Amino acid sequence: SQQGEEDPQALSIQEGENATMNCSYKTSINNLQWYRQNSGRGLVHLILIRSNEREKHSGRLRVTLDTSKKSSSLLITASRAADTASYFCATDAEGGSEKLVFGKGTKLTVNP
Amino acid sequence: DSGVTQTPKHLITATGQRVTLRCSPRSGDLSVYWYQQSLDQGLQFLIQYYNGEERAKGNILERFSAQQFPDLHSELNLSSLELGDSALYFCASSVSTRPYEQYFGPGTRLTVT
Numbered sequence: 297s298q299q300g301e302e303d304p305q306a307l308s309i310q311e312g313e314n315a316t317m318n319c320s321y322k323t324s325i326n327n328l329q330w331y332r333q334n335s336g337r338g339l340v341h342l343i344l345i346r347s348n349e350r351e352k353h354s355g356r357l358r359v360t361l362d363t364s365k366k367s368s369s370l371l372i373t374a375s376r377a378a379d380t381a382s383y384f385c386a387t388d389a390e391g392g393s394e395k396l397v398f399g400k401g402t403k404l405t406v407n408p
Numbered sequence: 409d410s411g412v413t414q415t416p417k418h419l420i421t422a423t424g425q426r427v428t429l430r431c432s433p434r435s436g437d438l439s440v441y442w443y444q445q446s447l448d449q450g451l452q453f454l455i456q457y458y459n460g461e462e463r464a465k466g467n468i469l470e471r472f473s474a475q476q477f478p479d480l481h482s483e484l485n486l487s488s489l490e491l492g493d494s495a496l497y498f499c500a501s502s503v504s505t506r507p508y509e510q511y512f513g514p515g516t517r518l519t520v521t
Contacts, residue, residue: 336515338410338512339510341510384451395466396441396507398443398450
């Protein structure tokens with residue numbers, strides 16, 4: 297079964313607005329990562345947040361992690377048309393699993 | 409450019425055939441991961457190799473096999489192909505055995521007719 301589930305499945309916003317995507321997962325984790333995929337291309341690693349961290353920033357990205365609710369959010373501020381892509385969360389289960397399980401992704405469209 | 413290369417970019421073949429997908433990891437990366445991405449199943453982890461040894465196995469069918477060679481490149485072999493095997497196949501690499509900050513290749517789009 298999928299570890300991470302993103303919400304919403306699709307999101308359409310105007311350039312300059314903020315975009316928020318959520319990810320929920322089922323089991324305890326070591327880390328949670330967010331990746332971006334432009335249409336039909338390889339995934340690009342965005343950010344990793346460890347299970348003992350609550351918030352992390354990278355440029356216009358802000359990730360939060362709530363292990364009690366088994367959820368994470370990715371906020372993209374001041375979005376640009378170039379941010380149009382699918383965004384995936386990925387988790388590795390606590391206990392030393394070396395498998396990375398991806399959610400089905402949120403498709404973000406930023407309209408110019 | 410992630411530094412991970414995959415060949416071929418596109419592959420069209422018939423049911424029942426066998427194909428080999430090739431991946432060269434980023435320089436210095438010892439781990440190679442294979443993923444299958446389809447519309448209905450999303451991105452599925454297939455298998456991981458670290459420095460030539462199988463490290464972790466996911467939802468890989470018995471008709472599929474992989475290996476990592478001494479020069480660290482990897483090959484994914486898909487045999488007795490079915491229509492449902494049509495998908496994007498990605499290879500990713502990372503420095504360690506841990507699945508953190510993976511670098512993905514551009515993928516191989518397989519179409520089985």
